[in-house]
Amino acid sequence: MNGPYDTVVVGGGQAGLAAAFHLRRAGLDFAVLDAQEQPGGAWGHMWDSLHLFSPAAYSSLPGRPMPVQPGQPYPEAAHAVRYLAEYEQRYDLPVRRPVTVGAVHRDGDLLRVESDSGSWFARTVISATGTWWRPFWPAVPGREIFTGRQLHTTGYRSPKDFADQRAVVVGGGNSGAQIAADLALAASAHGIEPTWATRRPPRFLPDDIDGRALFDAATARRRALEAGREDTGGVAALGDVVAVPPVRDARDRGLLEPRPMFTRLEPNGPVWSDGSRTAADAVIWATGFRPALAHLAPLSLRGTRGHIATEGTRALDEPRLHLLGYGDWTGPASATLIGVGRPARDAVREITALLG
Numbered sequence: 001m002n003g004p005y006d007t008v009v010v011g012g013g014q015a016g017l018a019a020a021f022h023l024r025r026a027g028l029d030f031a032v033l034d035a036q037e038q039p040g041g042a043w044g045h046m047w048d049s050l051h052l053f054s055p056a057a058y059s060s061l062p063g064r065p066m067p068v069q070p071g072q073p074y075p076e077a078a079h080a081v082r083y084l085a086e087y088e089q090r091y092d093l094p095v096r097r098p099v100t101v102g103a104v105h106r107d108g109d110l111l112r113v114e115s116d117s118g119s120w121f122a123r124t125v126i127s128a129t130g131t132w133w134r135p136f137w138p139a140v141p142g143r144e145i146f147t148g149r150q151l152h153t154t155g156y157r158s159p160k161d162f163a164d165q166r167a168v169v170v171g172g173g174n175s176g177a178q179i180a181a182d183l184a185l186a187a188s189a190h191g192i193e194p195t196w197a198t199r200r201p202p203r204f205l206p207d208d209i210d211g212r213a214l215f216d217a218a219t220a221r222r223r224a225l226e227a228g229r230e231d232t233g234g235v236a237a238l239g240d241v242v243a244v245p246p247v248r249d250a251r252d253r254g255l256l257e258p259r260p261m262f263t264r265l266e267p268n269g270p271v272w273s274d275g276s277r278t279a280a281d282a283v284i285w286a287t288g289f290r291p292a293l294a295h296l297a298p299l300s301l302r303g304t305r306g307h308i309a310t311e312g313t314r315a316l317d318e319p320r321l322h323l324l325g326y327g328d329w330t331g332p333a334s335a336t337l338i339g340v341g342r343p344a345r346d347a348v349r350e351i352t353a354l355l356g
């Protein structure tokens with residue numbers, strides 16, 4: 001038996017670390033349980049060419065600014081991993097790895113966190129398990145009969161893996177646009193024939209808008225709502241796809257022309273709405289993620305759209321549980337490096353008050 005702790009944090013990516021920073025500051029007794037072998041959460045699993053969509057100064061957790069990566073106005077994912085690893089060390093955060101949490105149960109006055117390294121008892125729990133671990137695969141007819149390779153964003157690494165292949169990228173969000181651009185820019189070097197399929201025409205944000213402006217829009221929205229003013233619409237009102245340099249480059253060279261989503265897959269590839277067919281060797285589903293909440297199932301808290309009903313980060317039906325980092329429903333911009341600090345601070349404030 002481990003504990004009881006004031007708080008057990010499930011997940012040691014950026015959200016878990018932001019929570020740990022504030023728990024440490026508040027002087028609480030806590031542990032962070034993380035399923036990964038290495039620090040960095042999802043950042044260590046993203047594709048080779050991925051860069052952050054904000055400069056380092058706009059990608060920092062509380063307390064310690066992310067250092068600039070020399071020569072890279074938009075840092076690489078590997079830089080984020082190094083930053084998170086250093087962050088853990090600098091604040092001496094008690095992260096246990098690899099520890100996978102299977103379930104959180106109510107156990108009298110405590111919560112019991114069941115893991116592959118035993119039971120951890122806690123007065124409160126912060127769940128910060130992210131979304132990367134629960135990729136969403138849409139129910140497109142024929143997916144099961146397509147004989148080529150199918151992978152999700154989570155399985156994509158590099159254009160080299162598609163040399164001399166016809167690859168169809170599905171999805172009009174940031175991941176879809178970036179993977180389509182990655183393939184398009186490497187197409188002639190590697191003999192790739194890429195196709196990009198989107199349900200709706202992608203809405204590119206203006207070129208001068210990056211993560212900085214997105215964060216400012218999210219902040220303006222929060223302030224408007226807090227002041228009882230009209231909802232500014234925040235980030236979603238601006239568009240969907242950040243025109244990061246490779247996306248802009250591919251688009252400007254005419255290499256990023258999406259086709260309206262195909263209607264079904266056949267063994268050889270997609271069938272388009274006009275009845276035409278494209279042979280394909282691979283389909284890459286850049287179709288998003290859902291919150292990884294399976295470990296919370298025993299608490300029976302499921303709300304709408306796979307989310308748990310929250311007020312701020314606190315689960316409405318279990319005040320000892322906070323959810324952090326999954327998306328705007330756990331705080332504006334809370335699924336970003338710069339945005340998670342504020343809801344983490346608020347969560348720890350509430351926990352401190354609850355623990356008295």
Ligand code: FAD
Pocket residue numbers: 010011012013014015016033034035036040041042043046051052053054059099100101102128129130131132133175211292295324325326335336337338
């Ligand atoms: P994660 O990084 O996923 O960390 C969760 C941790 O919890 C992981 O270590 C995981 O192993 C662990 N875990 C999960 N389940 C369990 C369990 N049951 N038991 C124990 N541990 C568990 N944000 C930005 O600010 N800037 C960007 O440029 C940016 N680019 C992005 C690009 C892509 C392609 C994607 C997908 C997201 C991007 N984001 C960006 C959004 C966000 O910052 C990242 O997704 C980030 O990884 C989210 O951090 P997190 O801590 O919430 O989750």
